[in-house]
Amino acid sequence: MVQEAAGSTLRSPGISRRSFLAWSGLLGAGVALSGCAPHVEDEKASTEEPATTFEYDTVTWSGCHVNCGSRCPLKMYVKDGTVVRVGNDNDGTDDFEPGGIYQMRSCVRGRTNRQRIYNDTRVQKPLKRAEGTKRGEGVYDEISWEEAIQTIADTMKEIKDEYGNDAFYIQYGTGQLGGSVAKSWHPDSTAFARLMNLWGGYLRHYCDYSTGQINWELPLFNGDAYSNNEVTDLVNSKNIILFGNNPANTRMSGSAMQYLITQVRLQNPEAKIVVVDPHLSDTAVGVANQWVPIHPGTDMALVAGMIHYLHTNGKLDEAFIRDKFVGFYSDTFIEDVKQAEPKDTTFMGFDKDGALEITEDLSYEAYLMGTGAYAGSGEKTPEWAAAITGVSADTIRELADLFVDGPTATIQGWGPQRHSNGGNNARAIAMIATLTGNVGISGGGTGAREGTGGVPYKVATAIPTFPEKNGVDVCVSFFDWYQAIEDYQSMNDATWGVRHIDETGTTSYAETPGEITLKAPIKFIWNYASNVMMGQHADINECLRIYNLPDEKDSGVRMIVTVDCYLTPTALVSDIILPGTTAFEEDDIITGGSAWTGFVCCETAAIDPLFEAKPVYEICTLIADKLGIKDDFTEGKSQLDWVQWCYEQGVEAGEDLPATFEEFREQGLFKKTDDHTPAIAKPEKIATPSGKYEVFSKQAYNLSQQWDLTCGGYVPDDGRDQITGLPIYYSNVEGFGDEETKATYPFQLIGHHTKTRTHSSYGNVEWLKSVAPQQCWINEQDAAELGVKNGDDVVVTTERGRTQLSAKVTPRIMPGVVSIPQGAWYDPETRDPETLGSKDVLDKGGCISVLTSMRPTPISKGNGVHSNLCKIEKA
Structure with a gap:
């Protein structure tokens, strides 16, 4: 397939639809798939000169x-049934102000979608x-x-007759996030959810990757x-502190965070913007005054050092x-802390019998000063924090002063919480913002991720899925x-x-504890x-072992269906x-x-579906027919018709839309x-058991006493998984303080988002x-x-696997990381079946998920996949 180099002028399509449909990579039985169909060159590619203009029939x-x-x-x-160019919204202005309609310009990723439509990895049949x-x-x-x-x-x-609907699972997926009829996330809002609920239901999941x-x-x-x-309120901030937040890579379009924060920087040039991150991100390069490199997963130690300094110097408002x-x-x-006792099962850690009374001083002050239950642990001074975080004690004090010399906005990305102790990171970052009085004021912030605002239309964004069924x-x-594929019987609320x-x-x-259990193994997965x-899940080699377990009564998946x-x-x-x-071969609404x-x-289909592709709604309809529903x-x-239904919901809600669906389409x-004033997060009621900010969480404390943190023997009882009432630092799994593992694997390995992908899309x-x-x-x-030069191929190895990729040698990441x-x-x-899933098989794609751990985090049972220790060798 002919592809144009970045920055070249566009010529009429590099491959005709006729040539594209002639691909024969999957003809015949038993074809081994390497991940793509054969490479096809357009017959005119070598003779045509690039054109300065292009022709099209429809837009x-x-x-x-x-x-x-x-x-x-x-x-x-589109020209002759082929997409020849992908353009973006060019209506409106660049005026960043109340009442202005600006352009929703896509980023470079969106503009390359022609390369995805006509891609040699397309599934043909x-x-x-x-x-x-x-x-x-x-x-x-x-x-x-x-x-x-x-x-x-x-x-x-067969599966329903044998196991019931508990054996069906709809996998998390966001490759078609934007649509309403064809959306893939949230799984409970998809066509598959509608299908399964009408047929009795399926095992659901909570939260996301x-x-x-x-x-x-x-x-x-x-x-x-x-x-x-709201991000637009940052024009009123004196200081802006970003913890692990890199919208220049993650949300870089003309309608997202990076555009907004760039505009804020232009309108508020005196603001001090600090990025706390192990690597000097593109966001830090683009808008920040200061980069504070930090050892991954140690944010709560940084916060403790800051609060110790503020507390001991009388800079906090005690009243x-x-x-x-x-x-x-x-x-x-x-x-x-008695106020913080969970009152019923709407909160985690409900103590039905009232047996978990606290009689010792577990306060944050005791933790900071090394007293009470923390006697002998030492004071959590800036110097103590510096030894853990890699941030100098003077910088820690300087950062702390920014929080009390505000208004100071605090925004955390979702990287700090993706560690094996990430929950404590998240709580600590929000705590420093709140303790210093920056919540509920213009120019301040709560310490959560940014709110981008917007003026939403009230059209429906999903079709009905009947969760009540x-x-x-x-x-x-x-x-x-x-x-739940391998050992569903070990799975209950306490494990x-x-x-x-x-x-x-x-x-x-x-x-x-222990009363909520699964009733069946997962036998069928919709993907x-x-x-x-x-891809997004961890430890690919372990996954391959689990996927290939034999289909037996209590374990082994029977069918995985991917659309x-x-x-x-x-x-x-x-x-x-x-x-x-x-998305360009079907009708939908976003x-x-x-x-x-x-x-x-x-959205109107630009071209007919290629090969034998079908929209997911049609696929579910075909299956529903076989199921009698x-x-x-x-x-x-x-x-x-469903797209029209979504439009009609907006009309009924009073939206200013055309009178007919035909005009709308x-x-x-x-x-x-x-011209709304930027929203300020002002909690009228704090939804904790006490109704206050809970520096010490009795919910978390109770869980620490009620739950089996080995997950029923799945993970070692090595003390590296902890649930703590306070958001404190501890030596976590494959974190900075894991000296035993670091002896063999000396580098902390994290992941970050790149401009060229949205996850794996x-x-x-x-x-x-x-x-x-x-x-x-x-x-x-x-x-x-290591004797590694920029561009050298290296092999990165953890206890779980090996991957090969080239090295980017740079001062933009801190030593040891x-x-x-x-x-x-x-x-x-x-893909030899004899070695499939072996940790010795080298991945040549640079896939970090070969290296990461499936060990679940203590409270959320989530993905602590940024906590890894690795070694690096020249390939």
Whole structure:
């Protein structure tokens, strides 16, 4: 396929639809899939000169559906049934002010979508894993749609008869996040959820790979994981502190955080912006005054050092803290913390019998001063914190003074909470913002992630899925589904965090530890627009072992069905692969916006589905027919009818939209604005048991006494997993203080987001790979000691596996730390069934998930995948 180099002029399409459809990479039985179909050159490629203009027949609106948070509108220019250019929103202005409608310009990722439509990893036909081969071996037979649907339906019926609906699971996936009918996230809002609920339900999960710990553990402190001042309020900040927040890579479109914070910097040039991060991110380079490098996973030690300095120097408002907080001061700790007792099962750690009374001083003041229960541990001075964090004591004091010389806005990304002790990180960062009086004021902030604002349209963003019909009344952590394949009987609330879930989707906790259990193993997995199982999840080699367990009564998955456009690594562990359509081959509707602008976009298919691809709604309709629930599933509606239904919900809500759906569809993109004052997070009631900020969480303390932190023997009882009432530093699994593991694996390994991918989406676009190849960031000093030069191939190894990629030797990462961009596609050097899943098999794709651990975090049972210790060798 002809591809244009970045920055070149565009010529008429590099490959014709006729040539594209002539690909024959999957013809014949038992074809081994390396992950892509054969490379095809257009017959005119070598003779045509690049054209300065391009021709097109039609222009339609569509959008970028991946999981960066923006969902930017895209213009699709089509000639002779082929997309020849991807354009963006160019209506409106760049005026960043109340009442202004600015352009929702996509980033470079969105503009490369032609490379995804016409990509040699497209799934062309339904595929079935070849008889006798292993999952991950990558050998498939082509089958008809009729055979695929019948095989799926027959297997579903068998599993339901044998195990009930508890054995079905819809995998987390965000490859089609933006749509309403075709959306893949949240799984409970998808076409598969509608299908399964009409058929009795499925095992649900709580939380997600982005927010595994902050979602459940920040509320232990303030009752809320997400509220923060709107980004536009940063023009009123004197100081802005970003902890592990890099929107220049994660949210870089013209309608997202990076655009907003760049505008803030222009309008508030005197603000001091500090980025606390192990690596000098593009955000720090672009907008910050100061970079504070920190050892990964030690943010709570940094916060302790700052608060010790402020506390001992009389710089905290004692009356304010005594009034609004629980658990800070020693003299009132025992009585005050009684207010924080969980009152019922809507809170974690409910103590039904009242047996978990506290009689010793566990206050934060005692922790800071090394008294009470912490006697002998020493004071948590800036010098103490410096030895752990790598941040100098003077810098710690300087940072602390910024918080009391405000208003100071505090924003944390979702990197600090993705450590094996990440919940304490999240709580601590919010605590320094709150203790210093910066919450509820203009220019301040709560310490959660940024709020980008926007003016939302009231159109529907999902079709009805009937959660009240789901008969499965338990749910698991998003990260722990794998255990339900191998040993579901070990999974209860006290081992693996299993929870009750009611017909509204509300979760609750056990009255008596151990009483909430799973009723069946996971036997069937729906995997739609998701590369989680061999991408975002951890320890790929261990995953391969689990996927290939024999199908027995109490363990082993029987069927994995993937619906995707691409032959992702996850597709290649599936039993059935169904070719789905891209967003540009179907009708849908998206919404979005930020600051003072909002939009709704009616998407119209730009081209016919390629190969034998079908929209997910059509696929679910075919399955519903085989299950005898087609009429209930469709309600007589086509996908376009459901798009119209979404539009009608907006009209009924009073939105200023065209009078007819035909006009709405023809115009495509609609934007609106207002002149609202930037929102300030002002909690009227703090949703904790005490109604106050809980520096000491009795919920967490109770869990520490009630739960089995070995997960029923799954993880070692080595003291590296802790649940603490206070958000304190401890030597966590493969963290900075893990000296035993560091003896063999001396480097702290983290992951970061790259501009060229949104998670693994766009991981198959060669244009983007050529601009920013997959590289391991390593400090110049460390590289010199290893004899590694910039661009050298290196092998990175942990206890779990090995991956190869080139080295980026740079001063932009602190010594002792290396970072690999997450989301690269797994590419093993061999798919030999004899070695499949061996940690000795070298991954050639630079996939960090070969290296990360599946050990769940203590409270949220989430993904502590930024805590890794590794070694590096020249390839």
